[in-house]
Amino acid sequence: MTLAAVRTTVVRFPLVAATVAAGLIVVVLVAAGQEPAAQWTASAYALLVALFRSGSMVNSLLKGRWGIDLLAVTAIVTTVAVGEYVASLIIVLMLSGGEALEVIAQGRATRELRALLERVPQTAHRELPGRPPEDVPAAEVRPGDILLVKPSEVVPVDGVLLSDSGSFDESTLTGESLPVEHHQGDTLLSGSVNGEMAVHMEAASTAKDSQYSQIVALVQEAASSRPPVVRLADRYAIPFTLFAFALAGAGWYFSQDPGRFAQVLVVATPCPLLIAAPVAFLAGTSRAAHAGIIIKNGGTLEQLARVRTAVFDKTGTLTHGRPTLHGVHVSRAASGEISEDRLLQLAASAEQYSSHVLASSVIDAARRRGLELLEGTNAFEHATQGVTATCGNQTVVVGKPGFVRSITTGFEEAGIAGGQLAVYVGVDGRFGGALIMSDPLRDNALSTLAELRRLGVRETLLLTGDARATAEQIAASAGISRFEASCLPGDKVSIVAGLRERPVMMVGDGVNDAPVLAAADVGVAMGAKGSTAASESADVVIMLDDLSKAALAVEIGQHTVRIALASIWTGILLSVGLMIAAVFGYIPAVAGALLQELVDLATILNALRALRAGRHPHWAEMGGTPMGVTATR
Structure with a gap:
């Protein structure tokens, strides 16, 4: 020595x-x-x-x-x-x-926890017009600042990539060991490590409100x-x-x-x-952090060890949460008055004013067809239900069937197949039709449910705001014993509170599911990039958008x-x-x-x-591809 x-x-x-x-x-x-x-x-x-x-x-x-x-x-x-x-x-x-x-x-x-703390970004290179980059403390960065991130440096705050492309190591945040390629306009997370090329980015938050600081706070609470x-x-x-x-x-x-x-x-x-x-x-919490699972407190580990009921959200949890347009069905009453493209254009124009993931899917579908989005007025989002707006001198309503039915005439239920969901559209007080979206089950959903049953989970339940036909098909495909469709946030809380087999683990997105995550004995926020990591309602934050991590969290507990x-x-x-x-x-x-x-x-x-891993270290076989966090109406 x-x-x-x-x-x-x-x-x-x-x-x-x-x-x-x-x-x-x-x-x-x-x-x-x-x-x-x-x-x-x-x-x-x-x-x-x-x-x-x-x-x-x-x-x-x-x-x-x-x-x-x-x-x-x-x-x-x-x-x-x-x-x-x-x-x-x-x-x-x-x-x-x-x-x-x-x-x-x-x-x-x-x-593993200390590794997070030791990598807290301290310095940022801020760029000002006509001046060379200046080094400033990361705490002084403000939204809108233009930053230079040099090769192998830690991204200091959350932001948007301005350079054409870049490669980033996000293993500390997500547990994903392979570098992630980002392109201009993509979100960059603080705590990720830049690759071999210097890049420019625009800050979207302060260091205190960035992803990495939120993770560090969770880790300190857990420790x-x-x-x-x-x-x-x-x-x-x-x-x-x-x-x-x-x-x-x-x-x-x-x-x-x-x-x-x-x-x-x-x-x-x-x-x-x-x-x-x-x-x-401490060892169990550290092992979970290494796998991209932040467990907020030690008591949650013991609750995870005794979980007997697992409840799942659908969109973005059991499914990938990035629905694509399968088809446009114009109602019989409106078939001679409005075309498929016009119905999609109006729906996408209204969805500009919605924060829901389906809104972005509808907008993407319209843009892929080359449709120009119309400017809207009097836009209002009805939480978990839909959105109303005036677009091109027409009043448009987009959302769930019950919501659209309540403010339009001539409503028709859309026929959907397994793995599909419908976004209903009303125009000028009359039912216009439905956009049929496809959001299939995750590849590792079946293996995750099977693993949870092996770990002692006796009951599984699907809670979703979608129609009964969609919920029934997804539940059957995943092997879930019960399902409840057309659920509002309050309904989900009541259902979870009434479950007898406890403790109850609720797996959701941590945003729209915040009330039910808080009501469950163990709330698990999936695919926690951005705002989800800050969700105070969840007890467990899964950094990688991988359903199998929910079962891994139970096994670690x-x-x-x-x-x-x-x-x-x-x-x-x-x-x-x-x-x-x-x-x-x-x-x-x-x-x-x-x-x-x-x-x-x-x-x-x-x-x-x-x-170390327990007696069944086969989690790699259950892994899924990161797809990004989503929400559900």
């Missing part, structure tokens, strides 16, 4: 360094034949540490948390009292070393949360502590040897209880909780076994202290297994 490494270790773990130094002094004194001085030195140092730890012990007891401090302080005092000064030093080393091991283990468990299973471990510490004192007292009583009391307490310090669960949960509980109980059983052996005098105090250190190490190493 280099001098710099030694200095770093001393600074990070001063109590460990001081204990090692005290141990070396004791060894020198014993070697020089000064055992009384060695005993006095070790005892004084150990009691000083015990006095220091008593403060945190009292604080923990006042908060109702029993465990490591109470048992450790008692073990130090009793070993000093019976003259086992070497054991007292080992206990201090075990106490400080266990905390150091926890810090090191947490460092490994959170390396600082205290999951229920960790609190459960604290509750285990109460009976464990009482049991340890009872065994120690019994050993003293039956042997009439006060040293027996010390020997039992030496192996009773419950480090595994306090270390195993936090390390396992189960794997993490399983390892956390196994680590806790392994530590308890090993400690109890050692305590029983110590009661009968089979484990001297010094040997017991060393054995307890091995128990701590074994527990931590076991907890770190949460970083």
Whole structure:
């Protein structure tokens, strides 16, 4: 170890360094034949540490948390009292070393999270007319600023690409390892890394409101949360502590040897209880982040582990969410008065004033046919229902069947096939026809549903605002047991609240589905690029637009909780076994202290297994192609 490494270790773990130094002094004194001085030195140092730890012990007891401090302080005092000064030093080393091991283990468990934090953009190159680019703090960038992003630099804020094209590494954001090609006008996400060519971009947000800052905030929340299973471990510490004192007292009583009391307490310090669960949960959260899944808090991991019902939105979740125009059906009443192209033109002109994904699909279809969009007036979007506008001196309504039916005459239900949906159009108060859109099921939807069933999900449900025929066909194709069609946001909340098989996981887009995501026990926001990552309603944010990640999140939750509980109980059983052996005098105090250190190490190493995949690491087979986030009416 280099001098710099030694200095770093001393600074990070001063109590460990001081204990090692005290141990070396004791060894020198014993070697020089000064055992009384060695005993006095070790005892004084150990009691000083015990006095220091008593403060945190009292604080923990006042908060109702029993465990490591109470048992450790008692073990130090009793070993000093019976003259086992070497054991007292080992206990201090075990106490400080266990905390150091926890810090090191947490460092490994959170390396993916720390990688995000370390890559927070700090500087931007802002361009002004007639002047060379100036370096400014990323926090000073404002929407509309023109920025230069040099090769291999991190994109500082969200924005729009002005250069013809560029290649970007978005692995930190989405988990997708391959570079992503973007073209002029495409959205660039902060935190992505530019390729080999310098590009120009226009800032669309401040650094604080950008994608990367939102992810970092989610990561920090996840790292600082205290999951229920960790609190459960604290509750285990109460009976464990009482049991340890009872065994120690019994050993003293039956042997009439006060040293027996010390020997039992030496192996009773419950480090595994306090270390195993936090390390396992940090490891699980880190593994999820590496896979492009941001889990906002540790409690969500435990909820994911117990999910029994999975509820899905349709558009953009079970389907790709980028519908294409299949055909235009003009109503019988309007067939002699309006052409297919005119109906599409009016619908697209009105949809300019809608934020819904189907609006962009309708507009794209009109442009592909070379139709000019008309300027609209009196435009108004009716949330989740549709839009009304005056376009080319005609009043146009576009949206769901019930919405269009309510304000037009002569309404006709469109005939649609599997995987299709209809956008209904009214013109001047009369029903004009329907645009038939095609939005097929995702390729990995069936395998994802099958994986969820293997993981213990007993019931699946599709909730959609689409017509019954479309919902029924998608549910049947995906193998979903139940479906509810023509749902408003409030309907979805009521349905989820009434489900009996809990916990309930709701998978949606995080925008229009925000109310039901918040109502579910676990809300999962899919394909979270842009505004979805900021959705406070979701508990889990999936950065890659890949349905299989929802099942992976459940598997990570189960794997993490399983390892956390196994680590806790392994530590308890090993400690109890050692305590029983110590009661009968089979484990001297010094040997017991060393054995307890091995128990701590074994527990931590076991907890770190949460970083690795579980028994079924076949997720690559379920992967889907990123398609972009969508919403549903």
